[in-house]
Amino acid sequence: MAVGGGVGALLLAVIVLLFGGDPGDVLGGGGQQQVSTNAQEVDLAQCRTGADANEFVDCRMKGGMASLENYWTRASPDTPPATAILFTGQVDTQCGAASSAVGPFYCPLDRQIYLDTSFFNQLQGQLGARGGSLGELYVLGHEYGHHIQNYTGALQASQQSRSGPESGAVRVELQADCFAGAWLGEVSRGQDALLEPPTEEQIRSALSAAAAVGDDSIQERVQGQVTPHTWTHGSSEQRTGWFMRGYQSADPNQCDVLNAGSVEDY
Numbered sequence: 001m002a003v004g005g006g007v008g009a010l011l012l013a014v015i016v017l018l019f020g021g022d023p024g025d026v027l028g029g030g031g032q033q034q035v036s037t038n039a040q041e042v043d044l045a046q047c048r049t050g051a052d053a054n055e056f057v058d059c060r061m062k063g064g065m066a067s068l069e070n071y072w073t074r075a076s077p078d079t080p081p082a083t084a085i086l087f088t089g090q091v092d093t094q095c096g097a098a099s100s101a102v103g104p105f106y107c108p109l110d111r112q113i114y115l116d117t118s119f120f121n122q123l124q125g126q127l128g129a130r131g132g133s134l135g136e137l138y139v140l141g142h143e144y145g146h147h148i149q150n151y152t153g154a155l156q157a158s159q160q161s162r163s164g165p166e167s168g169a170v171r172v173e174l175q176a177d178c179f180a181g182a183w184l185g186e187v188s189r190g191q192d193a194l195l196e197p198p199t200e201e202q203i204r205s206a207l208s209a210a211a212a213v214g215d216d217s218i219q220e221r222v223q224g225q226v227t228p229h230t231w232t233h234g235s236s237e238q239r240t241g242w243f244m245r246g247y248q249s250a251d252p253n254q255c256d257v258l259n260a261g262s263v264e265d266y
């Protein structure tokens, strides 16, 4: 168990990944390779403990993906798991080439989540190590939410209504936030708790920091083939509202933003 000690008061009770039990289980031992990186060969077999997850972004992402797969296999059994790619510099995807400048994104064509580590460095810089880890997991959960939407059809529906505060595009983003919240609610409170429960203030700052640096511009390069991040994500209040609705219920069925009367109905 890794519990942060010796951190300043402001960083107390923040995110600590708690991988208990057999770390091989938690970190996806025996399953498919869930995180790969084109930047350098990282031996993910070395990700064994919560301390590894706290220290290394690759191990955090691996643990996060194992947890997301576990969560969504139960919540949405028909959806095959997503994979995540960590990259720096440039990466080729079926949605086109992307540079680090685009921020995290999900490519529906190859069904992979792309996460550039420089984006994560920005988050860490803005939020500190532990707040940054929450931000990273939120981003991962949000992108995994787009993967779920790729199978429910929500992602495609968003393409038909691209702009405006009540548009399908906004609703898809808010639903992905709600899905991220539902997962993080589960792993903060459930039996297999992975996280120390964050405060609402920590959640708020993680979401706003991620949004501030995370609006990717890949849409300009590969129109229509990438999740609609560059349209709007909804207001910060709406994002937090839907995230919290997911977080408090830990139930993705509470995340039907697409059919909500208004995006304000969180």
Ligand SMILES: [Zn+2]
Pocket (backbone or CB within 6 Å): 142, 146, 173, 176, 227, 228, 229
């Ligand atoms: Zn998104």
